[in-house]
Amino acid sequence: MARILIDDLTKNFGDHSVLNRVSLEVQDSSFTCLLGPPGAGKTTLLRIIAGLESPTEGRILFDGSDMAAVPPQQRGVAMVFQDFALYPHLSVFDNIASPLKAGKRPKSEIEQEVNSVSDFLNIGGLLDRKPWQLSGGERQRVAIARVLVTKPQIALFDEPLVNLDYKIREEMRGQFKTMQEELGQTIVYATPDPLDAMVMADKVALIDSGVVRQYTTVDEAYQRPADLFSGVYLGFPAMNTLPGAIKKKGEELFLDAPSLGIINVTNLKPRLPSPEIEVVVGIRPEHILISQQQPEELDVSLEAEIVMGEVIGSDTILHLKTRDVLIKSFVPRIERMEPGSKAYVSFNLDDVHLFDKRTDRLIA
Amino acid sequence: MNAVKKKFDWGKTLVFTGIGAYTVFVLFPIYWALNSSFKDVNDVYTIPPKFVPSEPTLSAYEWLLKSSARGAFLDSLIVSSIATGLAVFLGLLASYAFSRYPGRKLTSEGSFFNLLVVRMFPPIAFLLPIYWMWKYLGLIDTHFALIITYVAFNLPLTVWILRNFVDEVPRSLEEASYLDGYSFWQTMRRTMLPLISAGLAATIALCWIFIWNEFLIGYLLSGKEVITYPAYLPSLRRGMRIMWNQIAAISILASIPSVLILFFFRKYIIRLYFK
Numbered sequence: 024m025a026r027i028l029i030d031d032l033t034k035n036f037g038d039h040s041v042l043n044r045v046s047l048e049v050q051d052s053s054f055t056c057l058l059g060p061p062g063a064g065k066t067t068l069l070r071i072i073a074g075l076e077s078p079t080e081g082r083i084l085f086d087g088s089d090m091a092a093v094p095p096q097q098r099g100v101a102m103v104f105q106d107f108a109l110y111p112h113l114s115v116f117d118n119i120a121s122p123l124k125a126g127k128r129p130k131s132e133i134e135q136e137v138n139s140v141s142d143f144l145n146i147g148g149l150l151d152r153k154p155w156q157l158s159g160g161e162r163q164r165v166a167i168a169r170v171l172v173t174k175p176q177i178a179l180f181d182e183p184l185v186n187l188d189y190k191i192r193e194e195m196r197g198q199f200k201t202m203q204e205e206l207g208q209t210i211v212y213a214t215p216d217p218l219d220a221m222v223m224a225d226k227v228a229l230i231d232s233g234v235v236r237q238y239t240t241v242d243e244a245y246q247r248p249a250d251l252f253s254g255v256y257l258g259f260p261a262m263n264t265l266p267g268a269i270k271k272k273g274e275e276l277f278l279d280a281p282s283l284g285i286i287n288v289t290n291l292k293p294r295l296p297s298p299e300i301e302v303v304v305g306i307r308p309e310h311i312l313i314s315q316q317q318p319e320e321l322d323v324s325l326e327a328e329i330v331m332g333e334v335i336g337s338d339t340i341l342h343l344k345t346r347d348v349l350i351k352s353f354v355p356r357i358e359r360m361e362p363g364s365k366a367y368v369s370f371n372l373d374d375v376h377l378f379d380k381r382t383d384r385l386i387a
Numbered sequence: 388m389n390a391v392k393k394k395f396d397w398g399k400t401l402v403f404t405g406i407g408a409y410t411v412f413v414l415f416p417i418y419w420a421l422n423s424s425f426k427d428v429n430d431v432y433t434i435p436p437k438f439v440p441s442e443p444t445l446s447a448y449e450w451l452l453k454s455s456a457r458g459a460f461l462d463s464l465i466v467s468s469i470a471t472g473l474a475v476f477l478g479l480l481a482s483y484a485f486s487r488y489p490g491r492k493l494t495s496e497g498s499f500f501n502l503l504v505v506r507m508f509p510p511i512a513f514l515l516p517i518y519w520m521w522k523y524l525g526l527i528d529t530h531f532a533l534i535i536t537y538v539a540f541n542l543p544l545t546v547w548i549l550r551n552f553v554d555e556v557p558r559s560l561e562e563a564s565y566l567d568g569y570s571f572w573q574t575m576r577r578t579m580l581p582l583i584s585a586g587l588a589a590t591i592a593l594c595w596i597f598i599w600n601e602f603l604i605g606y607l608l609s610g611k612e613v614i615t616y617p618a619y620l621p622s623l624r625r626g627m628r629i630m631w632n633q634i635a636a637i638s639i640l641a642s643i644p645s646v647l648i649l650f651f652f653r654k655y656i657i658r659l660y661f662k
Contacts, residue, residue: 075562095565102566108559112581125568169567 025085025099025176025209026051027072032081034067034233041067043233044081049211049226054203056224056241057213058257064233065213066105069179072211073100085177096125101175105182107166109154115141116150119168126173140172143202160191171206180212184219196222217257221245229253251383254305254376260340262376263311263350265304269293269377278377280304282348286323286372293377293387301380308353310374313341313360317367324369329360343368417642423635424448431631447636456637459619463605463641465530466615467598470537475591477538478545479553483579485546486553499550502543510540510603518607528610536608537598544597545590548659552586553579589655592648599644616641 027049034042042064049055057065070076072083074095083090090098101122109118116137123133141147144164154162163183170178180199184192200223203210214220220227221241228238229252237249241257248254255262267280269288276295278288283304293302317324327345339358343350345368352368360366377387423431424447426440451457485494492498505513517536518527526532556579564574580587605615616637623630649656 073562073566075565095562096568096570100566102563104559104563106557106559108557108563110560110563110578121564122567125573169563 026087027177027209027211028082028084028087029068029072030082030084032068032071032083033079034064034071034076035079041233042071042078045230045233045235047228047235047238049209052207052209053225054200054210054212054223056220056227057211057230058217058220058224058227059215059230060256061215063230065215065230066181068230069102069181069211069213072177073102073179074098098177099175100177100179101170101173102179103163103166103170103181103183105185107154107162107183109162109165109169111154113153114150115146115152115154115157115165118154118165119150119172121169122173136172137168140168143171144168159187160195163187163191163195167202171202174206175208177209177211180210180214182214184214184216192216199223217259220257227257229256231256247385248305248376249385251303251305251378254378254385258307260308260351260353262305262307265306265348265350266301266380267304268301269295269299271295271298278302278304282346282350283323283325288372288375288377288387291372291375291377291387295386296379302386303378303380303383305376305378306350306370306374308340308351309355310370311350311352312367312369313343313352313354313358314367314369318369321369322372324367327366327368329362329364329366331362332358332360334359420635420638423631424639426632428628428630428632447632448640450633451636451640456616456619456633459614459616460640462530462609462613463599463615463617466533466537466605466613467595469530470534470541470598471591471595473534474538474541474545474594475549475587478542478549478590479587481542481546482549482553483575485550487558499546502546505540506543514603514607521608527608528612530613532608533605533613533615536604537601540604541594541597545594548590548593549583549586552583556582585655585658588652589659592652592656593659596645596648599641 027047029045029047029049032042032045033040045064045068047055057068059065067076071078074090074093077091085098110121113121119137119141120133123136128136137150138147141150144167146161146164146168149157149161149165154165157165166183184195187195196219199210199212203223212219212223224241226239227241227244229236229244229249231252237244237253239249244253244257248257251264255264265280265282267278267283270277270279274289275287276289276291276293278286280286312318312321325345327343327350330342330344330349333340333342334357337355337357339354339356341352341354341358341360343352343366350368375387376385378384379386422438422440425443425445426437427442427444427446430437430441485499488494489496521527521532521536524532560578560582561574564578565571569577600617601615602617605618606621609615609618620634620637623633
């Protein structure tokens with residue numbers, strides 16, 4: 024198996040910088056997600072790991088050895104492309120067998136391997152078909168089969184779920200996770216979808232504009248986002264962000280946010296670069312409680328007006344307005360509330376993230 | 388429902404009359420060549436002309452098999468086939484470069500356009516210098532000179548057509564093939580060629596027919612040793628007499644490969660224009 028070290032990697036296309044001094048250490052047999060919006064540089068990073076693109080600066084090491092001079096054919100890396108890249112003129116069997124044939128394996132062995140991997144992925148009945156006769160989900164499984172059939176040390180996935188409908192996405196996430204646990208390869212998985220990362224990944228690298236903003240375990244990234252981007256990006260629905268400022272009065276620190284009022288935040292122990300700074304207050308929708316009566320046990324409670332309820336599946340995202348600011352709350356059930364009705368928006372200070380407005384970094 | 392009186396459709400009548408006239412215009416010469424090829428040379432010159440041979444004879448075809456016309460056909464076959472092979476092979480490599488590495492100096496849009504310019508000038512503007520060049524090298528009257536010249540003149544066509552087909556093959560397929568463990572050339576053979584086979588077939592067909600039918604280059608660069616069949620035709624004069632029956636026989640025979648190619652490659656060639 025293999026450990027991947029990405030060492031101070033920079034990639035420019037002409038004047039355009041795609042990756043800027045990226046360093047990551049991907050553990051052997053781990054599932055790592057590269058998470059970020061389209062155009063963040065995730066695909067380029069995968070392509071450099073695969074050897075399809077060479078870095079402008081920096082190194083890629085597999086188990087300590089530099090890959091600079093190793094062509095993609097010899098890296099032992101397999102990849103599921105975003106468009107699946109199935110050979111349209113070959114049958115499903117020949118598509119899956121392709122890497123084995125390149126390795127000049129005996130025919131009986133090829134047949135055995137293809138059959139076993141296609142049984143594993145439930146596509147045993149499709150082997151005679153051509154790719155155009157398959158549904159999106161089936162095509163994807165064929166692409167995965169082609170990757171798994173060689174038992175590669177490193178498997179790369181470039182947004183494989185993006186083009187699929189949501190039911191298949193949900194199902195495949197579970198399958199990816201079990202598959203990786205069963206087969207134990209090192210997986211690097213690029214996706215714009217935070218749910219992918221939250222369901223499957225051991226570690227997540229949040230990437231924006233070619234820069235790794237945070238690289239840590241998924242839980243850690245969720246609980247302690249390093250900066251505003253990571254906080255907002257990792258989580259669905261996205262974190263509420265409200266403007267505010269922190270002011271010192273004697274030994275006490277107060278958060279002054281137009282939408283929330285003045286709140287004593289001394290206990291959050293924010294790391295302040297200067298006594299008074301402007302901040303962005305981040306609160307996740309799932310940490311906001313909506314109630315008809317004012318709850319007593321929560322730290323902050325505000326009156327608000329329901330704007331709308333967005334029912335998604337069996338959950339609801341409630342949009343509320345408090346002092347002219349929109350706040351979203353996540354309710355894990357179908358909740359139909361009348362627009363215009365009054366409710367209380369409450370949360371605990373422990374669930375609040377404070378970001379320095381100037382640097383976007385987390386300060387508490 | 389009221390019965391609508393069918394009005395005489397002038398537009399339709401005009402269109403079909405036009406198409407009919409065009410069909411006659413195209414088919415009559417073919418019929419006339421066929422007609423003449425089965426005549427004796429004296430029969431060709433009768434006035435009024437005979438629309439069927441008075442005594443059908445195969446003499447023109449028999450002559451064709453015994454005379455130097457056979458050599459001309461053979462030379463044409465050699466030159467067309469080898470030049471087509473080279474032009475298509477080089478065109479494939481060039482179109483791959485144009486498609487996959489655009490924006491470099493050699494593969495810029497400007498260079499692509501320059502390729503076409505070659506075909507926009509009247510060939511005669513190039514041909515006299517080319518004639519002197521081959522003459523200087525002592526290569527007039529060789530297969531080599533004919534083949535190289537035909538390759539040069541047809542490369543723009545093959546690049547132009549094939550580039551569109553290469554453009555349509557997603558790059559990720561090649562990359563998947565590299566990651567499977569295949570080299571560049573293996574990838575070309577296993578993945579690229581099968582996916583552009585329709586374009587390749589059409590290109591080969593068009594290129595071969597162009598060279599097969601080409602007169603001017605063949606006429607200038609041919610000689611006693613090597614001569615293409617279109618260049619051979621003008622030699623069929625006996626004093627004041629032109630051997631129309633023999634010329635007709637050559638024309639008919641020369642049409643056969645083109646007809647066969649157009650028939651079998653029809654669907655690929657049509658796709659070039661209706662993609």
